[in-house]
Amino acid sequence: MTGHLLVRNQDGDFLGHVHEMGTPGARLRFTFSFPTPGRYLAWIQYATADRIVTTPFTVDVTASEARR
Numbered sequence: 392m393t394g395h396l397l398v399r400n401q402d403g404d405f406l407g408h409v410h411e412m413g414t415p416g417a418r419l420r421f422t423f424s425f426p427t428p429g430r431y432l433a434w435i436q437y438a439t440a441d442r443i444v445t446t447p448f449t450v451d452v453t454a455s456e457a458r459r
């Protein structure tokens with residue numbers, strides 16, 4: 392894998408995990424469907440030549456953006 396994306400909701404009762412499956416390059420792309428609206432905590436993790444990089448961020452998903 393060239394990259395990992397982990398996503399959890401605020402309650403911690405939903406956890407998602409998908410991988411970047413493309414060729415290594417300057418850009419990571421993930422496809423992920425959020426199950427319900429709300430705030431999610433997410434982490435991207437990838438490896439460079441000499442270290443593992445983990446970057447946290449939050450995503451606010453509206454009702455129209457969530458999977459239906």
Ligand SMILES: [Cu+2]
Binds near residue numbers: 395396409410
């Ligand atoms: Cu992974």
